Amino acid sequence: MGAxxxxxxxxxxSTSSLRKIFKAMELIAASRIQKAVARAQAAxxxxxxxxxxxxxxxxQSNVDHTLTTEPDTIDRAAVVVMGPxxxxxxxxxxxxxxxxxxxxxxxxxEGKEVDLYTVGRKAxxxxxxxxxxxxxxxxxxxxxxxxxxxxxxxxALLESFETDFNDGGVDEIYLVSTVYRSAVxxxxxxxxxxxxxxxxxxxxxxxxxxxxxxxxxxxLYEFExxxxxxxxxxxxxxxxxxxxxxxxxAAAAEQAARQQAMKTATDNxxxxxxxxxxxxxxxRQAEITxxxxxxxxxxxxxxxxxxxx
Amino acid sequence: xxxxxxxxxxxxxxxWTGEATRVVARTTxxxxxxxxxxxxxxxxxxxxxxxxxxxxxxxVRAQANGGFLSVANDRVSVVADAAEIVD
Numbered sequence: 001m002g003a004x005x006x007x008x009x010x011x012x013x014s015t016s017s018l019r020k021i022f023k024a025m026e027l028i029a030a031s032r033i034q035k036a037v038a039r040a041q042a043a044x045x046x047x048x049x050x051x052x053x054x055x056x057x058x059x060q061s062n063v064d065h066t067l068t069t070e071p072d073t074i075d076r077a078a079v080v081v082m083g084p085x086x087x088x089x090x091x092x093x094x095x096x097x098x099x100x101x102x103x104x105x106x107x108x109x110e111g112k113e114v115d116l117y118t119v120g121r122k123a124x125x126x127x128x129x130x131x132x133x134x135x136x137x138x139x140x141x142x143x144x145x146x147x148x149x150x151x152x153x154x155x156a157l158l159e160s161f162e163t164d165f166n167d168g169g170v171d172e173i174y175l176v177s178t179v180y181r182s183a184v185x186x187x188x189x190x191x192x193x194x195x196x197x198x199x200x201x202x203x204x205x206x207x208x209x210x211x212x213x214x215x216x217x218x219x220l221y222e223f224e225x226x227x228x229x230x231x232x233x234x235x236x237x238x239x240x241x242x243x244x245x246x247x248x249x250a251a252a253a254e255q256a257a258r259q260q261a262m263k264t265a266t267d268n269x270x271x272x273x274x275x276x277x278x279x280x281x282x283x284r285q286a287e288i289t290x291x292x293x294x295x296x297x298x299x300x301x302x303x304x305x306x307x308x309x
Numbered sequence: 310x311x312x313x314x315x316x317x318x319x320x321x322x323x324x325w326t327g328e329a330t331r332v333v334a335r336t337t338x339x340x341x342x343x344x345x346x347x348x349x350x351x352x353x354x355x356x357x358x359x360x361x362x363x364x365x366x367x368x369v370r371a372q373a374n375g376g377f378l379s380v381a382n383d384r385v386s387v388v389a390d391a392a393e394i395v396d
Contacts (some may be wrong), residue, residue, distance in 0.1 A: 042322040049318055049388045053351060053379055089320050094322070147320030147390070219381050233353050233377065244320065268395030 002287045008280035012273055019269035025088060026262035029255045032143070033183060036252035040180070043147070043248055047241045054238045056218050057231045065228075066162075067235045070195050071171045076113040078160060078170040079104055080134070080153070080193075082177035082246060083123030084254045085142040090261030092178065092254055093122040099188035100176040107174075115160070115170055119153065119247070135160070143251055150244035157243075161194055177246040178253040184260070186253040193242060196235075217277055311345035315361055315385045317371045319392035325369060331362040332385050334378050341378075349381040358395060359387050370395040 020095050058068065059235075081100040083093045104114050115135045118124045120142040129136050136156055163169025176190040223230050315332060317325040332343040336352035343350075354376045361369040377391030 030353065039321070043320065043324045045318045046320050046388060049316070049379070049386050053377060053388070056351060056379070146375055150320075151390070153357070219349040221349040221351050221379075221381070224341075224350060229337070229378065230353060 002283060004283040005280055005287065006284060008276050009131060012276045012280065015269050015272045015276065019266055019273065022262045022269060026259055028267055029259035029262060030251070033252060033255040033259060036143075036248065036255050037180070039144075040245065040248035040252055043241075043244060049247050050234065050238050050241045054231075054234050056221055057223070057227055057234060059218060060221055060227070063228050063231050065231050065241075067194055068196055070272060074110075074112055074171040075165050076170045077107050077113060078115045078157060079107070080117040080119065080157070080173065080175050080177075080243075081123045082175065082250045083118065083120035083126070084250075085121045085139055086258075089121065089254055089258040090264070091205045092224055092257035092261075093120075093126070096178050096188040096250075097123060097126050099190060103174060103176060103190045117153075117157070140290040142247075142254060145244065145247035145251055147240070147244050150240050154236060154240040154243050157193070158239065175243065175246050177250045178257075179246075180249045180252040180256060183256050186256060186304060191246075196239070199308055202288075257267060311383055312364055313343065313345050313383050313385050315387070317359070317361075317373065317389075317392050317394075318389045319373075319389050324392045325361070325371060325394055327361075327369075328364045329361045329369075329385075330364055332378075332387075333360040333362075334373075334387065336378065343380055343385060345383050347380050347383075350382050351377060351379045354387065354389065 057063070079100060081097065083096050083274065087093065104116075107114050116125060116132065117128060118134055118137040119139070121139045123141060124134065124137040136151065138153060157173050160168075160170050161173060165171060172192060173194040173274050174190050175193050178186050178188045312328045312330060313332060314324075315325070315327060315329045316323065330344070334341055334343075334352075335355050335357045337355045338352070341350075341352065354373050356374055358370045359373050359378070361371065363369060371387065371392050371394055373387050373389035373392040376387065376392065379386050379388070
């Protein structure tokens, strides 16, 4: 077998073993999308109840809470970037980081300092590689975030929010994450978390959102022990719930992105295998043609010299 | 007779939902029993279990730590960080 053919055969072999890996990762991601979406949906009743409760307290009492009041001056903002832990998800990490960079530029343009918080190894390494300071980072749960992680993040952010600016505290907090809309539609977005405007949003379940959107008129509530105390207890939970729903949505988006990227990789591997097979065939054919012409040439030469014997 | 629609949710899932005749919980102000027709109320659950007397006559006990209870229009929601049904 000719050297050319051997080269192509080796390329075909390595591409088909890569293809198997891509295909397997595609299937794994596809099955995990369903799980991630199911988790996001399971958490949505909680988010809905909390949102409803916060709306009730906010509309029925004139409580001024630090979390809801706009500070007079905003000097420092915290930006939480929610990225993936693993790659192999196409431009998923790059997109969410680009969104974060846009937000950071915007905030800096308004004369604010920016404190970085990251979730996921990819977001962390992006900034550490560029020697940008990260206040805090969390890794290891981007694919299966639980409420405990959301609480941990929420607590860290609240603590920083409650700290005075001069002691390194922040005045507002933004979340940058990818919102999962469907298996093929996801969008990196940033939203302001604190000071909060109560929004009735429920990314995981559009059906639930439309149900909640029917402006129900809240009856007059009795608060126990008092509206302030209830709000005190509710708001941190509301924040946790929003972080949690952002994490869950991002987890679903990550799997969807990975599935798509792996599908593309599988298709590309197929194309490569096809191209190499054609080239190998051409090389084989060329070799045969050459051998035949050598034989024919040899016979001709012999025939030409034959009769002279 | 009017019944209460009860939902118990924790941070990551809906734990229990169903109809009940009475819900007993401990709020920061003390123990409270809720029957159908209770006035709208929002209270902080002070820990311990929430007892739900279902229409079928069973008692469902839910551990609902650090959450709140909201009652309106015969709908009771018990929302907790962590909640589970205790048999």
